[in-house]
Amino acid sequence: MRMVKALAQAFLRLLWILTLAKCKIPDAHLTCLFSEDCVLPCSFQPGGNEIISWYRQEVLLLNHSHQGGDQSDQPPKDHRTRMYLLQDQLSRGNASLHLSQCGIKDRGRYRCQVNSTLGQQESFIIMKVEAPIKMVTMEISKNREIQCLSKDIFPAPRVQWSTLPPKANLRSTTHMAPNTEGLYSVQSKLRMFGNTPTYVCTVNSTYGSQSWKSSLQKGELTGEAGRELSIPCMAPQNFQNFFLTWTFAKTNDKSKVILSYVSQTRRTSNLWEGQVELEQDRVLMGDGSLLLHNPESQEHTGTYTCTFSGFQSRHMVQTQVAIRSTLRRSLTENMPNAEDQVGRTGESHSKMWVIAVVVAVVALVTTALLLYRKQRANQGKADRTTLEDTEMQPMETIKTSDDLPMDNCQLTAGHNNGHT
Numbered sequence: 302m303r304m305v306k307a308l309a310q311a312f313l314r315l316l317w318i319l320t321l322a323k324c325k326i327p328d329a330h331l332t333c334l335f336s337e338d339c340v341l342p343c344s345f346q347p348g349g350n351e352i353i354s355w356y357r358q359e360v361l362l363l364n365h366s367h368q369g370g371d372q373s374d375q376p377p378k379d380h381r382t383r384m385y386l387l388q389d390q391l392s393r394g395n396a397s398l399h400l401s402q403c404g405i406k407d408r409g410r411y412r413c414q415v416n417s418t419l420g421q422q423e424s425f426i427i428m429k430v431e432a433p434i435k436m437v438t439m440e441i442s443k444n445r446e447i448q449c450l451s452k453d454i455f456p457a458p459r460v461q462w463s464t465l466p467p468k469a470n471l472r473s474t475t476h477m478a479p480n481t482e483g484l485y486s487v488q489s490k491l492r493m494f495g496n497t498p499t500y501v502c503t504v505n506s507t508y509g510s511q512s513w514k515s516s517l518q519k520g521e522l523t524g525e526a527g528r529e530l531s532i533p534c535m536a537p538q539n540f541q542n543f544f545l546t547w548t549f550a551k552t553n554d555k556s557k558v559i560l561s562y563v564s565q566t567r568r569t570s571n572l573w574e575g576q577v578e579l580e581q582d583r584v585l586m587g588d589g590s591l592l593l594h595n596p597e598s599q600e601h602t603g604t605y606t607c608t609f610s611g612f613q614s615r616h617m618v619q620t621q622v623a624i625r626s627t628l629r630r631s632l633t634e635n636m637p638n639a640e641d642q643v644g645r646t647g648e649s650h651s652k653m654w655v656i657a658v659v660v661a662v663v664a665l666v667t668t669a670l671l672l673y674r675k676q677r678a679n680q681g682k683a684d685r686t687t688l689e690d691t692e693m694q695p696m697e698t699i700k701t702s703d704d705l706p707m708d709n710c711q712l713t714a715g716h717n718n719g720h721t
């Protein structure tokens with residue numbers, strides 16, 4: 302038992318020594334923002350006649366000898382390398398390194414070394430550079446693909462898609478490429494599919510400091526000219542301190558802002574004054590629906606986009622609005638009547654057939670009768686010409702009174718009979 306206890310104690314002491322040895326030079330961590338100034342801290346015990354050296358990845362960046370007191374022969378500033386120390390801080394034991402306009406290449410392990418009459422003191426700092434996400438936008442390309450875009454980010458972020466209602470196995474393609482400064486541009490595409498109104502793109506920074514969300518909802522709406530129309534737009538739940546904008550675009554046209562609203566000041570800027578309006582009491586609760594007062598078919602047909610912008614989030618509602626003119630409406634309403642008329646003309650066509658047949662039959666009968674009568678008359682004429690040539694007048698009278706052929710026939714017959 303005593304042996305075990307002694308061993309355990311020895312082990313613990315060893316562990317403690319090891320921890321101490323490790324803790325002797327603890328690396329400090331620092332994240333600097335891209336293109337901004339950064340201060341790398343370094344404190345030392347002032348002992349006089351210090352020589353201060355800063356290294357990055359063991360490459361000397363800066364050497365400065367400090368004689369004590371505030372005056373120095375040369376200013377510890379190097380414009381060429383964008384690095385400097387503050388003179389007045391050195392006498393207080395502060396040799397912090399100033400770095401102006403941090404770049405991606407400035408990342409690394411820094412060493413601050415101070416040699417003085419007290420000996421050598423050093424400390425290490427691991428410096429990271431981050432270019433935060435400033436905006437995530439979404440757009441729909443022509444071939445029914447939805448794009449999530451962001452740029453000037455470092456390190457390369459993580460992109461994730463989701464939908465509302467949720468759908469599994471979303472297949473997206475993401476392209477990320479650094480520019481000459483080392484900052485990443487992100488372009489992620491997802492093919493749109495039916496019956497999913499909301500697409501959500503999440504872009505997270507590698508260091509976990511940011512999570513941006515951008516969503517897009519699509520819709521369609523048909524209104525009538527002259528009749529008030531409300532184009533719906535609801536903010537996601539618990540969306541606070543937002544900026545709301547409404548834009549309008551006709552097909553193949555650039556979109557222009559028509560209205561904007563700031564929730565904190567409750568101020569609306571309306572560029573379509575008199576034509577559109579927000580409902581003031583509802584907009585504060587996240588209902589940014591737009592009221593179109595007196596829409597006109599030509600002027601107000603197009604794409605209306607409502608955008609809620611808040612802290613690291615953006616929600617867009619894109620509505621395709623068609624305003625039907627009352628003229629067009631009556632035309633479409635008359636369509637069934639027009640079909641009716643087509644039906645009726647069909648009916649009258651068949652009626653006309655009947656009439657045509659009747660007319661043809663009557664004409665045929667009449668012609669037949671006429672021919673018959675003419676033949677008979679000719680026979681009589683032939684008889685008469687042989688008898689008396691002057692008897693043409695009664696024939697003419699018979700001809701004109703065609704409406705009573707039977708009587709004429711009888712007459713002719715009688716006449717003929719009278720002659721014969």
Ligand SMILES: *[C@@H]1O[C@H](CO)[C@@H](O)[C@H](O)[C@H]1NC(C)=O
Nearest residue numbers: 352353354361362363364365
């Ligand atoms: C920095 O100081 C050391 C020691 O005095 C010297 O050896 C070295 O040359 C100096 N480097 C520069 C760049 O001044």
Ligand SMILES: *[C@@H]1O[C@H](CO)[C@@H](O)[C@H](O)[C@H]1NC(C)=O
Nearest residue numbers: 340342344387390395396397
């Ligand atoms: C050291 O000086 C820098 C400015 O050069 C300052 O920002 C920092 O707070 C100082 N550190 C201490 C411990 O005083």
Ligand SMILES: *[C@@H]1O[C@H](CO)[C@@H](O)[C@H](O)[C@H]1NC(C)=O
Nearest residue numbers: 352353354364414415416421
């Ligand atoms: C500081 O002291 C260390 C160890 O004594 C030495 O290796 C180094 O060259 C010195 N640096 C300067 C700049 O004098």
Ligand SMILES: *[C@@H]1O[C@H](CO)[C@@H](O)[C@H](O)[C@H]1NC(C)=O
Nearest residue numbers: 459460461503504505511512
């Ligand atoms: C992004 O961050 C959010 C919030 O921290 C988290 O819920 C989500 O899972 C993260 N997504 C990815 C892809 O890292």
